[in-house]
Amino acid sequence: MHEKFVSVRNKLIVLGLAALLAMTAELKAESCVMIADADGIPTPTLYYDDRLFTLEPAFEDYQFMLADACDAWGLDLNAGCDIFPMMGAIDWNAVATICDGNKVIVYDRRLSQNVGYDGALAVIAHELGHHLCKHLGIKPANYTESHKRELEADRFAGATMRRIGFTKETALSYLHLLAELPSESHPSRAERRAALLAGWNDPQTGLACINE
Ligand SMILES: [Zn+2]
Structure with missing residues (x-):
């Protein structure tokens, strides 16, 4: 159960980063993607001014x-x-x-x-x-x-x-x-x-x- 959870979490992180890199490549000033947080929960994250900001x-x-x-x-x-x-x-x-x-x-x-x-x-x-x-x-x-x-x-x-x-x-x-x-x-x-x-x-x- 736990392992499965970790694997899902890692998958989310990889997906999130891939999406982010794709967007970065487009050189958009601001992009928002879902990235798994430390607990594996997909969290809206803003790529802004070359940095990542977690949104609530x-x-x-x-x-x-x-x-x-x-x-x-x-x-x-x-x-x-x-x-x-x-x-x-x-x-x-x-x-x-x-x-x-x-x-x-x-x-x-x-x-x-x-x-x-x-x-x-x-x-x-x-x-x-x-x-x-x-x-x-x-x-x-x-x-x-x-x-x-x-x-x-x-x-x-x-x-x-x-x-x-x-x-x-x-x-x-x-x-x-x-x-x-x-x-x-x-x-x-x-x-x-x-x-x-x-x-x-x-x-x-x-x-x-x-x-x-
Ligand atoms: Zn404006």
């Missing part, structure tokens, strides 16, 4: 934040918001990803020290935007496409905050964490500020990404 289901407060963001658009688990909120210590950041076929939002709880709890909702809304705008699964062709996706997620976050009833200032509460200058993946802080404000000012446009 989010505590209730973040589950509620995601539910509030979905609710603002009339979406729920059965309609568009079939997304699992998870947590992991991913460098004070948040990521939208697909784990073993499941839509996931990973949030580093420590980020709330910098953005506050209302700001955390804006961050989660940004990641939700990536899922709803169907940005996942296909790598952006170039930096223009990557920037466009980030701005769509920011616009969605601004719109969501407005629909929930948050102030403009709260909708902008993660802005100070963003790099001032553009990178290959992300636009400049000024561009992202404009997108957040555009969403807040005209929340109808929050999901314009779907029709594009």
